Amino acid sequence: ERLQNNFQFIDVGRVDPRKKDIDVRKAQFVEIYDPFTPKQTAEQSHRCLECGNPYCEWKCPVHNYIPNWLKLVAEGNILEAVELSHQTNSLPEVCGRVCPQDRLCEGACTLNDGFGAVTIGSVEKYITDTAFAMGWRPDLSHVVMTDKKVAVIGAGPAGLACADVLIRNGVTPVVFDRNPEIGGLLTFGIPEFKLEKEVIKRRREVFSQMGVEFHLNTEVGKDITIDTLIQDYDAVFLGMGTYTYMKGGFPGEDLLGVYEALPYLVSNTKRCMGLNTDNTNFIDMRDQRLVVLGGGDTAMDCNRTAIRQGAKSVVCAYRRDEENMPGSRREVANAKEEGVQFLFNRQPVAIVGEDQVEGVKFVTTRLGEPDENGRRVPETVPGSEEVVPADAVIIAFGFRPSPAPWFTDLGIETDGSGRVLAQEKSEYPFQTANPKVFAGGDMVRGSDLVVTAIWEGRQAAEGIMDYLDV
Ligand code: FAD
Ligand code: SF4
Secondary structure, eight states: OHHHHHTHHHHSOOOOOOBOOHHHHHHOOSOSBOOOOHHHHHHHHHTOOOOSSOHHHHHSTTOOOHHHHHHHHHTTOHHHHHHHHHHHOSOHHHHHHHSOTTTTHHHHOGGGTTTOOOOHHHHHHHHHHHHHHTTOOOOOTTOOOOSOEEEEEOOSHHHHHHHHHHHHTTOEEEEEOSSSSSOTHHHHTSOTTTSOHHHHHHHHHHHHHHTOEEEOSOOBTTTBOHHHHHHHSSEEEEOOOOOEEOOOOSTTTTSBTEEEHHHHHHHHHHHHTTSOTTOTTOOOOTTOEEEEEOOSHHHHHHHHHHHHHTOSEEEEEOSSOGGGOOSOHHHHHHHHHTTOEEEOSEEEEEEEOSSBOOEEEEEEEEEEEEOTTSOEEEEEOTTOOEEEEOSEEEEOOOEEOOOOTHHHHHTOOBOTTSOBOOOSSSSSTTBOSSTTEEEOTHHHHOSOOHHHHHHHHHHHHHHHHHHHTO
């Protein structure tokens, strides 16, 4: 019996969840992966070798107990698996959907070497989705509440993770967000075809039942002052993200028909969510020849949103080669399947047109010597200019930090690029230069990932509790 188990990975290959038909994928804003069946989940979980020193756990930024919950799932024990999964992750069903597993847990799986990694992400998603469907909810009946209250600014993954750990330890988190729904970029950045908004709505209900208070449509600094929060709460956690758009710095960026990635994505998601019924600010790519500039997750989401809106063509141009793209390979493959055309090694030098966009001028690049970060720097090839015709252009070059004006008043320090200084390895993890204020997620790391924001929010909660001595 034991021997058979050990060789399951040879008899049963890696199977990914089925993707929806391509016609559906090209037209609808629904998650493209169907859920695993219970049988598939058990079979795939069974492939885990239960390595003594599991690399997947180390590579997972929140250090999930992966082989342990895979074993529980293989045995059909969903309720124990979901409890265990929530010991390390505040939003496992979200990470299962959007983590770039190929670079994280699954990339580190021993079986990735030739046999196909265990489908860790899909199983993680399955555990929580199934447990919720079975009526499971986190049980906090044993928690003794203290009289401590923490204001959490930002309901993105960092803020939510911080609130989750606080409430489970008897500290009341009160979360403020300027948006009408929780989730931060989970709701207003990542499109429905990767993460349906019902998943976040369900989490809002669960967190509310647990005792987390949400004040939505409330911008700190405008609708409520930071001084009030500092006075009324025992500590403050900042998880405000990064929202300054990076520009290309070439001519033509102000022409009609040139858009920033995030407003484009937000306008579409709000429409899908029924939050934009009068279509104000809705950016529609129907029948347009679109060029998307950039090669990260944001660019991929724009490409695939435009396909679903009915763009005539979508060309994604990136200045390095495919090997050196920063985003998830799975999402690049999905974009290709859905009809996105890629131009690699192309650097935009101008957006051309009279008032309205008519095209993008590129030069071809080749990769030169590595820079100080070890990434090879693109060099331009002389005489390689070309113009790709376009009716619309989306700039998806990423985000820089956006420090609030009140940071200096509070004595919160930032580095040269505007990231808030808050160390993980310190007496109180993620404390800022103001002892009462903690921070984590994109505003500390610079734009990164959902799972790293969750880790920092959770660690900051530990720091806050140490600081408050609870
Ligand atoms: P955010 O998610 O940005 O949340 C910050 C919150 O703070 C927001 O809700 C904002 O409204 C609120 N806020 C800010 N200032 C105030 C204020 N003054 N008052 C009240 N509220 C305020 N990562 C992945 O792992 N996988 C992916 O597939 C992926 N795809 C992405 C696609 C796109 C288009 C983008 C833009 C990002 C993507 N990311 C992805 C990155 C990921 O979404 C972020 O790294 C993560 O959301 C950061 O979490 P956060 O909590 O730090 O910030
Ligand atoms: Fe993998 Fe992300 Fe889940 Fe960690 S949180 S196990 S990296 S999918």
